[in-house]
Amino acid sequence: MGMTITEKIMASNSGRESVVPGQLVWADIHTVMTMDYLGKQTFRAFESLGAKQLFDKNRVICVSDHLVPPPTPEFATMLNEWRDVVHRYEIPHFYDLGRQGIAHQLMVEQGHVLPGRISIGTDSHANTYGAVGAVGNAVGVSDAAVAMATGKLWFRVPESVRFHVTGTWQPWVMAKDLSLHIMGMMHWNGHLIYKTLEFGGPAIEALGMAGRMTLCNMTVDLGAKNGIISPDAITQAYLSGRTEDVWSPLASDADAPYDAVYEVDVTNLGPMLSRPDKLDDTAPVEALAGTPFNKAFVGTCTNGRTEDFAIMASILRGRQVRRGVNLLCIPASTDVYLECLREGYVEALVAAGAAFETSSCGPCAGIHTGVAGDGDVILSAGNRNMKGRMGSRHAQIYLTSPAVVAASCITGVITDPRSDDWT
Amino acid sequence: MQSIIGKAWVAKGYVMSFDMILQRFWTAPVDPAENAKWVMAGVDEAFNREDGFKNMGYTFIVAGHNFAGGGKSIEHCITGLMGAGIQAVFATSFARLQFRNAINYGLPFITCKDMNLHCETGDELAYDPATGTIENRTRGTRFQSVPQAPFVAEVAAAGGLMNFIRQRISDGSVATLR
Numbered sequence: 394m395g396m397t398i399t400e401k402i403m404a405s406n407s408g409r410e411s412v413v414p415g416q417l418v419w420a421d422i423h424t425v426m427t428m429d430y431l432g433k434q435t436f437r438a439f440e441s442l443g444a445k446q447l448f449d450k451n452r453v454i455c456v457s458d459h460l461v462p463p464p465t466p467e468f469a470t471m472l473n474e475w476r477d478v479v480h481r482y483e484i485p486h487f488y489d490l491g492r493q494g495i496a497h498q499l500m501v502e503q504g505h506v507l508p509g510r511i512s513i514g515t516d517s518h519a520n521t522y523g524a525v526g527a528v529g530n531a532v533g534v535s536d537a538a539v540a541m542a543t544g545k546l547w548f549r550v551p552e553s554v555r556f557h558v559t560g561t562w563q564p565w566v567m568a569k570d571l572s573l574h575i576m577g578m579m580h581w582n583g584h585l586i587y588k589t590l591e592f593g594g595p596a597i598e599a600l601g602m603a604g605r606m607t608l609c610n611m612t613v614d615l616g617a618k619n620g621i622i623s624p625d626a627i628t629q630a631y632l633s634g635r636t637e638d639v640w641s642p643l644a645s646d647a648d649a650p651y652d653a654v655y656e657v658d659v660t661n662l663g664p665m666l667s668r669p670d671k672l673d674d675t676a677p678v679e680a681l682a683g684t685p686f687n688k689a690f691v692g693t694c695t696n697g698r699t700e701d702f703a704i705m706a707s708i709l710r711g712r713q714v715r716r717g718v719n720l721l722c723i724p725a726s727t728d729v730y731l732e733c734l735r736e737g738y739v740e741a742l743v744a745a746g747a748a749f750e751t752s753s754c755g756p757c758a759g760i761h762t763g764v765a766g767d768g769d770v771i772l773s774a775g776n777r778n779m780k781g782r783m784g785s786r787h788a789q790i791y792l793t794s795p796a797v798v799a800a801s802c803i804t805g806v807i808t809d810p811r812s813d814d815w816t
Numbered sequence: 817m818q819s820i821i822g823k824a825w826v827a828k829g830y831v832m833s834f835d836m837i838l839q840r841f842w843t844a845p846v847d848p849a850e851n852a853k854w855v856m857a858g859v860d861e862a863f864n865r866e867d868g869f870k871n872m873g874y875t876f877i878v879a880g881h882n883f884a885g886g887g888k889s890i891e892h893c894i895t896g897l898m899g900a901g902i903q904a905v906f907a908t909s910f911a912r913l914q915f916r917n918a919i920n921y922g923l924p925f926i927t928c929k930d931m932n933l934h935c936e937t938g939d940e941l942a943y944d945p946a947t948g949t950i951e952n953r954t955r956g957t958r959f960q961s962v963p964q965a966p967f968v969a970e971v972a973a974a975g976g977l978m979n980f981i982r983q984r985i986s987d988g989s990v991a992t993l994r
């Protein structure tokens with residue numbers, strides 16, 4: 394019997410020929426990521442284990458993303474304590490204010506995750522790493538501490554579910570729309586609890602790394618253990634120059650067992666949204682067109698990449714964000730920011746009336762930089778819209794793609810980027 | 817091992833990790849006493865006060881599908897429940913991230929079909945960890961839970977993952993874990 398890509402990774406990283414779903418293994422960890430607000434606690438937990446040193450300080454990746462720049466004296470102090478810990482351990486890969494970004498973007502973009510290996514992070518969207526064919530997994534502080542001490546962690550091998558995606562992507566339709574479509578189809582944290590979600594087929598092969606990251610990123614919101622895409626020529630081109638580590642191609646076997654295989658054809662897929670409070674309460678843009686909103690946000694580990702700002706710039710260049718709408722843009726990392734500057738996207742968007750902020754999670758988790766107030770109706774390209782997510786519990790968040798956000802900002806109401814309402 | 821006896825709180829709907837620990841406490845230290853003060857504050861308005869859930873004196877939680885879902889990895893959800901006196905949670909299924917944290921902390925997250933349909937808040941339950949049976953003493957019903965994996969019991973017996981690893985680091989056997 395063949396194995397799926399995730400099973401192969403679980404087997405090869407735990408010194409086994411093969412594994413089966415349900416099996417418990419201790420597997421080698423390639424990299425451990427921790428960040429500002431949990432980082433100090435993670436190191437403290439590590440210290441309490443009695444290990445003499447970190448398993449490999451080059452493979453402990455430290456990031457300031459949720460709290461930078463700090464909005465309150467308490468968070469500023471927390472960041473100072475975090476910096477002290479990172480400096481004490483002489484961590485070479487520390488992405489702090491000035492060189493910062495959202496951890497999950499940095500992990501992939503800076504070559505800290507590798508096809509065929511397992512990387513973990515103390516934040517839920519570590520699933521993003523599946524975009525390059527790695528197993529990316531979110532864990533708690535204890536797990537991260539154990540991996541930092543031992544280089545290993547326990548895993549239960551998950552059952553696999555495959556999405557075979559075919560057809561042709563239509564103009565203005567993005568990976569985010571597929572993500573939200575699957576969310577509506579499978580229900581939020583519904584049937585996919587604990588599974589590994591594998592995306593394949595011609596329409597996935599046609600996606601660039603940004604779209605693949607979006608897709609894998611949101612598998613955690615489907616309740617899955619991880620999301621993964623087999624590495625291919627696009628992966629190879631992306632990783633060359635980002636990592637010196639060697640990796641070999643890998644893919645699921647043709648006779649690998651799946652719990653379920655779903656076929657999705659993107660030819661008929663249009664822009665999608667999630668209505669406020671529930672991620673799986675999705676609707677095609679036609680159903681919500683005309684809905685007014687007052688704030689818009691594009692950024693996050695889901696949709697804060699160069700490609701996302703590129704599509705926005707192509708819509709907003711030479712046009713204006715409607716008065717009464719606040720559009721906030723936050724690049725997912727410093728490198729993304731620089732690229733957007735070089736390509737002229739920042740200029741086009743700022744000229745159109747968008748505000749730009751330095752890389753961070755921004756208001757995604759409701760901590761800083763433009764949080765939601767009572768009565769706000771927000772059109773966001775982020776990943777979560779439950780009550781209170783971006784601040785006030787009396788705000789409403791619609792989730793959608795950067796293309797929908799951009800077109801809607803011109804009109805001030807939810808607008809289909811395929812229509813000529815905004816042109 | 818003795819049975820655990822106590823009162824249950826029964827979830828009426830889907831319990832999300834975000835509501836178990838509200839956003840303003842995500843950045844707090846992982847500490848059972850601290851985390852217990854506001855645990856479950858977003859789940860039910862009655863718990864939205866200091867020690868609101870803890871003061872109810874529940875020993876068990878009974879829930880339906882995907883308990884603690886929503887995809888938050890913070891351990892505060894588990895330490896909060898433990899600090900509030902919860903000794904086991906029974907549900908038809910659990911969200912992965914908090915299931916994992918519960919295993920690591922040795923808090924029994926026990927999968928059990930149907931019992932949430934036949935239980936009301938305040939019912940007295942007796943849970944026998946050795947056999948996995950749950951007795952609803954108020955209603956005179958019995959349920960058999962899905963057995964836990966041996967590894968889960970081993971971690972619980974060690975007093976959680978941290979102790980499990982601590983012992984193996986100190987006796988040098990950590991290298992043999994596979």
Ligand code: SF4
Nearest residue numbers: 518693694754757758
């Ligand atoms: S951008 Fe949002 S979802 Fe992503 S890591 Fe930051 S807070 Fe979490």
